[in-house]
Amino acid sequence: MISDQLKRIMLNIARIAIKEEFMGHKELNDDVKQRLIAMHPELAKPGAVFVTINERSSLRGCIGSLVAHRPLIDDLIENAKAAAFGDPRFPPLSPEEFDKITIEISLLSEPKPLEYRDIEDLRAKIRPGIDGVVLKLDGRQATFLPQVWEELNDFDQFFAHLCMKAGLPANCLAYHPEIFVYQVEKFSEEDFQG
Known part of the structure; x- marks a missing residue:
């Protein structure tokens, strides 16, 4: 079980990862990631997450990893971007939709x-x-x-x-x-x- 504080941080990381694609510059650079890892060492451990994006209770994107193969923070960032912009079932998320979405994270055990x-x-x-x-x-x-x-x-x-x-x-x-x-x-x- 992970703490509520870490859950909030992970949801925030996912939202920033999506937002920075619209802003055209990286907010989650290596310095920021290292600071987050210093506060929450769990983010550096291998982890597998699915990021689900909903818009008004309807699925808008869902991408994830089945097996932990990179640090949790990197898996989270990459899958948040992929769910927003790379799910083949949906067009890429638009800036207008960004404020209407809710993000859900599923942290997977090993299959x-x-x-x-x-x-x-x-x-x-x-x-x-x-x-x-x-x-x-x-x-x-x-x-x-x-x-x-x-x-x-x-x-x-x-x-x-x-x-x-x-x-x-x-x-x-x-x-x-x-x-x-x-x-x-x-x-x-x-x-x-x-």
Whole structure:
């Protein structure tokens, strides 16, 4: 569990990372990053985050890392920019939209392989609302964060959509894909308003 103070700092870093693209100069330069790391050493440790951008409760962008492969502060900055400007499902965020968005961060645990015999065994082992899922088959992969269960709360619907997100047929569970599960610590700007 990370402190509320660090959650606020991380949300602020994500917002500044997006804003500096509009301003045309870097606010999160190496000096600033080193000062932040000095105050919060956790930011220097390898970390994997997804940054989700919502505009009036609708998804506006979501990009992240499944595996920790760089310092948390760098993963946060890069994924905030990618969610705002590089999610292929949406046009790049405009300066006019910037004040209307809310940012949510999901800090991921390391994905672990989930062994299962068949679809019924998988159904018994998956924990809706708790497990994020990575599905891999034939060189393709996709993931849904645990919060996707809120919209797709039916096992069959969840996995059909996940298969299609990976570019596979909706019934891809029949081909026994590799499944990995992870959990997230999720927090949003909305958690700290008011």
